[in-house]
Amino acid sequence: MPRVVIFDETGDPDVLHVVDEPATEPAAGEVRVRIEAIGVNRLDQLMRTGAFPRPFRLPHARIGCEGTGTVDALGAGVEGLAVGDPVLITAVPAMDLDGTYADYTIVPAARLIPRPAGLDAVGAAALWVAYSTAYGALVAKAGMRPGDHVLITAASSGVGLAAIQIANQLGAVPLATTRTSAKAQALREAGAAAVFVADEVDVARAAREHTGGTGVEIILDSIMGPGLADLATAATFGGTLVTVGWLDPRPASMPMNAPLTIHRYMSFEHTLDPEAVRRMAAFFGAGLRTGALHPTVDRVFTLDKAAGAHRHLEQGNQLGKIVITT
Ligand SMILES: NC(=O)c1ccc[n+]([C@@H]2O[C@H](COP(=O)([O-])OP(=O)(O)OC[C@H]3O[C@@H](n4cnc5c(N)ncnc54)[C@H](OP(=O)(O)O)[C@@H]3O)[C@@H](O)[C@H]2O)c1
DSSP states (O other): OOEEEEESSOOSGGGOEEEEOOOOOOOTTEEEEEEEEEEOOHHHHHHHHTOOSSOOOOSSEEOOSOEEEEEEEEOTTOOSOOTTOEEEEOOOSOHHHHOSSBSEEEEEGGGEEEOOTTOOHHHHHTTHHHHHHHHIIIIIITOOOTTOEEEETTTTSHHHHHHHHHHHHTTOEEEEEESSGGGHHHHHHTTOSEEEETTTSOHHHHHHHHTTTSOEEEEEESOOGGGHHHHHTTEEEEEEEEEOOOSSOSOOOOOOOSSEEEEEOOTHHHHTOHHHHHHHHHHHHHHHHHTSOOOOEEEEEEGGGHHHHHHHHHHTOOSSEEEEEO
């Protein structure tokens, strides 16, 4: 019997459990996907703990906003896909109903793209949310150009490592932050031009010094919290701050340096737009072909160990994406 990970109440990772459920049939315009691998995201953790920004169904909430697998069944009217095609799911807006932590899920055909050549299921599961978020924030919102200095906080995250690679692919200069020195060398090896360890230096000052006092053109922040205003002082006159996460749940401080353009970015802004998805997929395909882009997988768990995957996420020791396989 096909398996689905659900939770009936919000709480710690152990609220996640596997139930057996028959796969349902796709309606017109939909596709049933046989899931092979799932990328674990902070959004999943926010949902599981009840900190999710939108209401969702309980009990019996599904979970998971990205995944990859093969086409298993086609609803009426779906064209351009065949049973067995390897695909990647680009957005799951109703995670509680269609979450990807399962053997099967059903999504609109428009939410699928071919799995990029050269990636196995685990690598593909680590691609989409991290790279689309980094690309959308840096390229679509901040207009990153060659030569720009880009300060990337929580750079060992899936989004952070994707941002380092995308900055390098476009000729920008990625500057990485991490909380402790444990991951500093790994971040240099991942392509960071410099690494600032928050426990050891004032990150904003270090970034200004690194740019000869000018400041960075772009800050990509996944942390927020009370340190945001100080972080923003790393920006050059007229720079851009894009915040994509909220790893520090405390209230964020308002940047006061100006002029500064601030964006609060959510990747759904682009991943629900087929034209934006087409362009991102082309960019990722090119980067994967040249080797400029290469998803970083930290650790792989099996579906029955989804709670363990969430515990590992919460420990914060990862470098890159945590992936679940079915
Ligand atoms: N806007 C969007 O559409 C979107 C999409 C995807 C993800 N996100 C956000 O992007 C962020 C990263 O997500 P992810 O899934 O790629 O990575 P992740 O696995 O959540 O990143 C974990 C890394 O962040 C650092 N970190 C953890 N807690 C921290 C804290 N309280 N303060 C500072 N750093 C902390 C740690 O690195 P060090 O130990 O090296 O410091 C840790 O390895 C999350 O906030 C997530 O919500 C946003």
